Amino acid sequence: MDARRASLNGREAISEKARRPLGQWRVALPHAPGRLAWYRMARRALLPVVLLALWQYASTAGIFDPSFVPSPMTVLRSWWEWIFGPRSELAWYSGTWLEYVWLSAWRVLVGFAVASGIGISVGVLIGWFELIKDMLDPIVQGLRPIPMTAWLPFATFIFGIRESAAIFLIAMGSFFPIVVSCTIGAEQTPKNLVRAALMLGTSPRMLLLRVVLPSALPYIFNGLRVGLGIAWVLVIVSEMLAVKGGIGYAMWTAYQFVRIDLIIAAMFTMGLLGLASDRMLLVLNRRLLRWNTGLRAR
Amino acid sequence: MEYGAAGTLGQSAAGRIECQSVRKTYRDAAEGTEVLALDGLTLAIEPREFLTLLGPSGCGKSTLLNILAGFEKPDAGKVLLNGIPIERPGPDRGVVFQDYALFPWLNIQQNVEYGLREKGLAKSETHAIAQRFLAMVGLSGFERRFPHELSGGMRQRVALIRVLAIDPKILLMDEPFAAVDAQTRTILQEELQRLWMQTLKTVVFVTHSVDEAIYLADRVTVMTARPGVVKAIVPIELPRPRDSTSDGFNHYRRAITQLIEVESRKVFAAAAS
Numbered sequence: 250m251d252a253r254r255a256s257l258n259g260r261e262a263i264s265e266k267a268r269r270p271l272g273q274w275r276v277a278l279p280h281a282p283g284r285l286a287w288y289r290m291a292r293r294a295l296l297p298v299v300l301l302a303l304w305q306y307a308s309t310a311g312i313f314d315p316s317f318v319p320s321p322m323t324v325l326r327s328w329w330e331w332i333f334g335p336r337s338e339l340a341w342y343s344g345t346w347l348e349y350v351w352l353s354a355w356r357v358l359v360g361f362a363v364a365s366g367i368g369i370s371v372g373v374l375i376g377w378f379e380l381i382k383d384m385l386d387p388i389v390q391g392l393r394p395i396p397m398t399a400w401l402p403f404a405t406f407i408f409g410i411r412e413s414a415a416i417f418l419i420a421m422g423s424f425f426p427i428v429v430s431c432t433i434g435a436e437q438t439p440k441n442l443v444r445a446a447l448m449l450g451t452s453p454r455m456l457l458l459r460v461v462l463p464s465a466l467p468y469i470f471n472g473l474r475v476g477l478g479i480a481w482v483l484v485i486v487s488e489m490l491a492v493k494g495g496i497g498y499a500m501w502t503a504y505q506f507v508r509i510d511l512i513i514a515a516m517f518t519m520g521l522l523g524l525a526s527d528r529m530l531l532v533l534n535r536r537l538l539r540w541n542t543g544l545r546a547r
Numbered sequence: 548m549e550y551g552a553a554g555t556l557g558q559s560a561a562g563r564i565e566c567q568s569v570r571k572t573y574r575d576a577a578e579g580t581e582v583l584a585l586d587g588l589t590l591a592i593e594p595r596e597f598l599t600l601l602g603p604s605g606c607g608k609s610t611l612l613n614i615l616a617g618f619e620k621p622d623a624g625k626v627l628l629n630g631i632p633i634e635r636p637g638p639d640r641g642v643v644f645q646d647y648a649l650f651p652w653l654n655i656q657q658n659v660e661y662g663l664r665e666k667g668l669a670k671s672e673t674h675a676i677a678q679r680f681l682a683m684v685g686l687s688g689f690e691r692r693f694p695h696e697l698s699g700g701m702r703q704r705v706a707l708i709r710v711l712a713i714d715p716k717i718l719l720m721d722e723p724f725a726a727v728d729a730q731t732r733t734i735l736q737e738e739l740q741r742l743w744m745q746t747l748k749t750v751v752f753v754t755h756s757v758d759e760a761i762y763l764a765d766r767v768t769v770m771t772a773r774p775g776v777v778k779a780i781v782p783i784e785l786p787r788p789r790d791s792t793s794d795g796f797n798h799y800r801r802a803i804t805q806l807i808e809v810e811s812r813k814v815f816a817a818a819a820s
Binding site: 439441442444445446447448449450451460463464466538539540541 | 616617618635636637638640641642644646648649650651652653654661662665666693694695709710713
């Protein structure tokens with residue numbers, strides 16, 4: 250009797266599921282509650298944990314030469330000292346981590362802010378006004394193919410070994426993906442939305458603010474994310490070659506002192522910084538683009 | 548009413564539209580040819596009239612509506628609203644689009660308030676007006692939803708009250724119910740008729756459905772195949788609300804279907820040759 254009821258319940262559950270509209274399936278998948286969430290966390294952590302364990306095992310078992318490839322524990326210990334160690338004349342790195350993180354993050358922030366400000370306004374204007382497109386687009390398209398690293402000698406020559414060289418490079422590098430993305434976004438403004446706004450009394454001058462800019466927001470955010478990634482690349486490059494201080498500078502110094510443990514610690518640091526800044530942008534994206542979520546497949 | 552012109556029902560004078568020998572060609576980008584969409588169309592639409600434009604696809608009925616809205620300019624001829632030439636889009640002519648054209652980044656409340664804000668009304672006023680109109684079409688409680696969270700029928704209701712809220716002289720509707728399912732369509736037709744009877748605005752309604760045209764219209768304007776001119780104007784003398792299964796309705800259905808089939812055949816013949 251119980252078994253029959255169970256199977257009956259099972260059948261009901263299936264038909265209940267089958268009756269659900271497609272949209273609910275979509276929502277049910279990524280937000281599974283409770284036990285399933287733990288299961289997914291574990292699934293995500295599995296490969297990184299296994300790789301770390303293998304690395305540790307290979308180091309202690311003597312498969313890796315410890316003077317060549319340090320063990321994860323060595324990296325962790327050096328990283329700890331880099332963060333929390335006492336400042337000292339004898340160890341250049343000890344206790345400098347926070348200062349270097351701050352220096353790198355500050356450069357990225359300033360360069361990226363400049364690039365976003367100019368990139369969004371110029372990009373949207375190019376995408377919306379034909380006159381501005383004809384005047385500015387050739388310059389943008391002409392300079393864009395020059396690889397950002399190719400600007401480095403020029404930037405250091407003009408600005409010297411100073412902050413401005415690094416910030417110029419970062420701003421320049423993240424400007425291009427932002428401007429291109431914003432141009433496309435403005436160009437893609439649906440015609441009927443423009444017509445609707447005009448019909449409802451929006452003046453042609455206000456269209457840019459009322460329709461073009463909000464409609465381009467998804468594209469703008471895409472551009473910002475790509476630009477931010479490039480900003481982190483360029484902060485390392487410029488700190489290795491053009492300015493003092495920062496994670497890139499630490500990485501280069503560690504290289505010269507043959508400290509692969511610190512190089513790896515610096516790499517992880519960069520990974521975390523990049524991830525954290527990208528997450529921040531994503532949170533902003535979700536808040537501003539709640540209206541856009543329904544258009545995603547998942 | 549205490550709200551002034553905007554937000555009231557049928558307070559502003561209804562508009563009279565005159566089209567005199569309107570001619571419009573456009574470039575077919577794919578074919579690289581000039582297409583004559585309207586060839587000397589003449590038509591007068593009386594104040595408070597509900598006029599439907601019926602014709603085979605591609606006959607220029609949407610082109611005519613775009614010209615009335617001010618989105619496009621005629622190559623020749625005159626288009627007048629209460630004697631004044633129509634030159635650009637404006638809030639005296641409310642347009643309801645087939646694809647709704649709601650602003651996806653604004654919630655329902657903000658969408659309805661959009662035109663009122665552009666008129667410069669205070670926030671408290673726009674809020675009250677929007678609430679009233681939302682209640683009128685049974686959408687109270689959906690204020691904070693975004694357009695993508697609503698069904699097609701609900702979106703079209705929002706699009707309709709968004710323009711009714713700014714109290715236009717004319718309502719221009721371009722196959723507004725073509726994208727919703729048949730049941731919703733019937734309900735929307737009834738709602739539109741009810742709102743129109745309350746407001747008595749001049750309405751120009753483009754459709755390719757004979758039943759819809761007869762159900763709603765004071766006069767059904769049948770257009771020829773491209774280039775479009777007026778083939779026939781059929782006044783519908785049936786009391787409202789109309790029963791689409793009645794003999795009288797059938798009489799009109801038969802007559803208008805015959806008129807339109809001739810034109811549809813021309814389109815097919817032209818496509819085949």
